[in-house]
Amino acid sequence: MRDEHAWVRAAQAGSVDALERLYRAHWPRAYRAAYLVVHDAAGAEDIAQEAFLAAVRALDRFDRRRPFGPWLHRIVVNRAIDWARARALRGEVEVDESLAGGDAAETDGIPVRALAALPPEQRAVIVLRHLLEYTPGEIARLLDLPRGTVNSRLRRGLDALAREVER
Amino acid sequence: MRGFRAPDELGAQQRAWAAVAAAFAEREPVRRRRRPPVRATLALAAVAALVAVAFTPPGHAVLTSVRRAIGVERAQPALYRLPGGGRILAGGWLVNGDGSTRRLGDYRETSWSPFGRFVVAAKPNELVALQPDGTVRWTLARPDVRFPRWAGSHTDTRIAYLSGGRLRVVAGDGTGDHELGRAAPVAPAWRPGTSFALAYADPRGRVVVPGVLRTAAGPRPLRLAWSSDGARLLVLRARTLDVYDARGRRLSRTTGRFADAAFLPGTHRLAVLTPHAVELLAPRTVLFRTTGTLRQLVPSPDGRRLLVTWPEADQWLFVPTEPGRRLSAVGNIAEQLGGAFPVGGWTS
Numbered sequence: 001m002r003d004e005h006a007w008v009r010a011a012q013a014g015s016v017d018a019l020e021r022l023y024r025a026h027w028p029r030a031y032r033a034a035y036l037v038v039h040d041a042a043g044a045e046d047i048a049q050e051a052f053l054a055a056v057r058a059l060d061r062f063d064r065r066r067p068f069g070p071w072l073h074r075i076v077v078n079r080a081i082d083w084a085r086a087r088a089l090r091g092e093v094e095v096d097e098s099l100a101g102g103d104a105a106e107t108d109g110i111p112v113r114a115l116a117a118l119p120p121e122q123r124a125v126i127v128l129r130h131l132l133e134y135t136p137g138e139i140a141r142l143l144d145l146p147r148g149t150v151n152s153r154l155r156r157g158l159d160a161l162a163r164e165v166e167r
Numbered sequence: 168m169r170g171f172r173a174p175d176e177l178g179a180q181q182r183a184w185a186a187v188a189a190a191f192a193e194r195e196p197v198r199r200r201r202r203p204p205v206r207a208t209l210a211l212a213a214v215a216a217l218v219a220v221a222f223t224p225p226g227h228a229v230l231t232s233v234r235r236a237i238g239v240e241r242a243q244p245a246l247y248r249l250p251g252g253g254r255i256l257a258g259g260w261l262v263n264g265d266g267s268t269r270r271l272g273d274y275r276e277t278s279w280s281p282f283g284r285f286v287v288a289a290k291p292n293e294l295v296a297l298q299p300d301g302t303v304r305w306t307l308a309r310p311d312v313r314f315p316r317w318a319g320s321h322t323d324t325r326i327a328y329l330s331g332g333r334l335r336v337v338a339g340d341g342t343g344d345h346e347l348g349r350a351a352p353v354a355p356a357w358r359p360g361t362s363f364a365l366a367y368a369d370p371r372g373r374v375v376v377p378g379v380l381r382t383a384a385g386p387r388p389l390r391l392a393w394s395s396d397g398a399r400l401l402v403l404r405a406r407t408l409d410v411y412d413a414r415g416r417r418l419s420r421t422t423g424r425f426a427d428a429a430f431l432p433g434t435h436r437l438a439v440l441t442p443h444a445v446e447l448l449a450p451r452t453v454l455f456r457t458t459g460t461l462r463q464l465v466p467s468p469d470g471r472r473l474l475v476t477w478p479e480a481d482q483w484l485f486v487p488t489e490p491g492r493r494l495s496a497v498g499n500i501a502e503q504l505g506g507a508f509p510v511g512g513w514t515s
């Protein structure tokens with residue numbers, strides 16, 4: 001965390017090396033989170049990239065005392081939800097080619113395919129809780145939701161996943 | 168979920184880093200150092216440049232770059248012939264391989280039919296189909312006509328165009344005109360062949376090929392173009408160049424500053440125009456570099472040359488894509504063609 005504050009401060013002063021360290025530290029989780037919400041590699045790449053570009057544009061206004069991760073994840077997850085909703089409205093199929101054949105990918109016993117069957121809002125809270133390891137209270141603040149809503153989405157989402165796994 | 172890995176994480180990370188680093192390089196920090204007065208700086212720079220030009224070897228480099236900004240030296244004063252032959256459309260003018268030109272009419276944009284037998288042209292309030300000798304075949308009155316593009320076979324052709332922010336399609340004989348939806352001001356691109364798959368950009372910057380591709384919203388594309396076999400689609404934005412396959416899967420993303428791009432005919436190799444250079448990608452090869460601002464890139468039908476327009480120098484450059492050939496330049500384009508119009512295509 002101390003490193004992160006130093007990287008943010010140096011990046012604000014113009015250090016591309018510090019920005020790259022910040023980027024390398026946060027890219028994998030941002031990209032994975034986006035992917036698990038949208039289930040489309042190109043879409044996830046665009047979302048994560050746009051989140052970092054937004055971060056770069058707002059870097060000078062960023063409060064150095066705050067952690068960088070939650071700020072970035074808030075952008076990533078909200079954009080990913082918007083992206084998945086828009087795709088659902090268009091009626092597109094939400095199975096990425098990389099998952100379309102062979103063994104389904106699994107993450108801690110949660111089949112990625114089963115996650116794809118959930119509404120994007122439920123996917124988002126499950127990803128924030130179980131991939132990015134935020135508490136329900138932190139998720140509520142990140143997504144501007146009542147804590148009860150976060151808990152109910154988590155519960156419903158995990159119940160639905162359990163049913164999918166049992167099939 | 169800690170052990171989860173998304174597809175191609177490293178590749179995605181590397182591609183995105185190029186865009187992030189470019190954005191970072193261009194950002195303007197809030198706290199800026201005090202700058203010396205602009206006038207004094209300019210005067211000092213001018214004096215330094217004059218001294219450099221007059222007395223030092225590096226001064227010759229400065230002088231050369233100044234010359235480059237006003238065009239290639241020893242450019243031909245007129246278009247005596249087209250290197251590599253063929254026929255070029257530029258605004259309301261047709262340029263033949265032997266250098267002869269024909270004024271087709273007062274059109275702001277023109278492009279070729281699939282086999283070069285006809286020309287489709289745009290007037291502010293009219294779509295016009297005509298023969299290369301200038302004979303008008305039919306007209307269609309529509310408001311604010313732009314970007315007409317013609318596709319199809321010998322027996323069935325269609326023309327896509329924009330009218331007042333709407334994408335429309337009409338048959339090659341001028342019948343059956345209908346609207347497809349709202350579109351951004353970008354030339355639509357028909358997939359070569361008879362499938363009539365059309366790539367266009369919607370007002371949010373999404374690139375759409377119905378039933379195949381719909382990208383995320385983004386900056387408005389500058390160019391959409393298919394490879395000549397219809398297997399690749401390039402989507403050029405100011406900062407990114409994406410290539411998709413015919414199933415709508417993105418194959419690559421290149422970042423940088425771009426002005427134009429095209430596939431070399433018969434290949435999947437990309438030629439790109441940055442504001443100050445002409446390059447081939449994979450492997451990257453710089454074909455021409457200047458301090459001036461280049462505008463448009465059009466490959467010759469055989470892919471052995473690139474026509475590059477350079478409006479501020481009033482020149483067309485014919486840049487060879489193969490080693491061992493010389494670049495040629497032609498000046499006084501605006502005088503010969505009645506203005507610096509966009510090139511509508513180069514056909515055999």
